[in-house]
Amino acid sequence: MTTSADSFLGILAVLASGAVTALHVGAGAFGMALVLGFLLAVTVTFVKSRAIGLAVAAYIEWMRNVPALAHLFLLYFGLASLGLRFSPKTAAIIGLGMVGAAVLCDVFAAGLKAIHAGQREAALSVGLTPIQAMRFVLMPQMLRLTLPSLGNYASQLIKDTSIASAIAAPEVMFYARNLVTSTFQTTLIYVAAMVLYALMLLPISWFFARLEARLESTR
Numbered sequence: 001m002t003t004s005a006d007s008f009l010g011i012l013a014v015l016a017s018g019a020v021t022a023l024h025v026g027a028g029a030f031g032m033a034l035v036l037g038f039l040l041a042v043t044v045t046f047v048k049s050r051a052i053g054l055a056v057a058a059y060i061e062w063m064r065n066v067p068a069l070a071h072l073f074l075l076y077f078g079l080a081s082l083g084l085r086f087s088p089k090t091a092a093i094i095g096l097g098m099v100g101a102a103v104l105c106d107v108f109a110a111g112l113k114a115i116h117a118g119q120r121e122a123a124l125s126v127g128l129t130p131i132q133a134m135r136f137v138l139m140p141q142m143l144r145l146t147l148p149s150l151g152n153y154a155s156q157l158i159k160d161t162s163i164a165s166a167i168a169a170p171e172v173m174f175y176a177r178n179l180v181t182s183t184f185q186t187t188l189i190y191v192a193a194m195v196l197y198a199l200m201l202l203p204i205s206w207f208f209a210r211l212e213a214r215l216e217s218t219r
Contacts, residue, residue, distance in 0.1 A: 007185065011192040014179060018172040019196050021089060022161040025171065028093035030157055033100025040101060041108030042134070056105070063102035069163050071095040076167040092164035092171075100157060107149045111142040144215050151208030155201050172196055 044056050063071075076091040086094065115138055123133035165174035176193045180186050 008188055008192060011179060011185070011189055012196060015172050015175050015189075015192055015196050018170055018175040019200060021169060022158060022164075022171040023200065025089060025092045025096065025161045025164055025169065026154075026158045029096035029100055029161075030154055032093065032097025033104050033153075033157075036097065036101035037104025038108050040105040041112060044105070045109055045112045060102040060105055063099050068096060068099045068160060069166055071099060072163065072167050088164065088167045088169035091167055092161065092169045096157065096160060096164075100153065103153060104150070107146050107153070108142065111146040112138060114145055115141050147208065147212045147215065151205065151212070154204050154208065158200055158204065159197060 040056050040059070044053055047053075072091055072095040075086055075095050076088060079086065119137055119141075120133055123137040124130065128136070161169075161171050162173040164171050165177065168174065172193050176189050179189045183189070
């Protein structure tokens with residue numbers, strides 16, 4: 001029993017370095033997805049251009065219907081053949097961030113469309129600039145509406161970092177597979193990986209739940 005427990009803790013210690021990479025990739029991709037997704041949502045909501053709307057729609061459909069792993073392969077292997085090289089970690093951040101932007105664009109666009117158009121018009125009529133109206137009137141309401149979806153996406157993103165092991169990004173599953181190859185403790189290693197993912201995801205779920213409750217209490 002003690003030997004198994006010690007072995008399990010030793011495996012967790014090895015996988016923990018991969019968890020740090022997973023969190024770095026997740027945070028970078030989440031930040032990229034937030035910014036790009038919001039800009040795309042504002043564009044499709046307020047810019048009245050058929051060409052731009054079609055371009056954004058095409059981007060969203062492409063990113064959502066092509067597997068994220070294919071994007072990572074293109075960024076890491078495909079562009080390298082053309083002389084543009086990314087590290088595995090950077091390729092994972094960019095690839096997952098671009099896919100996430102397509103997901104969050106729909107989330108943010110739905111949140112903006114749920115706000116009555118009269119609120120933006122009223123904000124502009126009292127002298128606020130479009131940017132000020134967005135910052136002080138629309139964004140706080142949009143955040144309340146979209147926060148549950150953002151929390152779900154953040155949790156899913158941490159789990160999706162596991163595919164980065166396919167391009168040799170040193171995250172949890174990368175170390176897990178290496179350990180399985182060298183020790184053959186398959187069950188123990190993959191259970192340890194599952195426990196580690198749960199330990200990463202529980203604080204994220206708690207944070208978004210607390211933030212949602214706090215925003216609701218200030219309404």
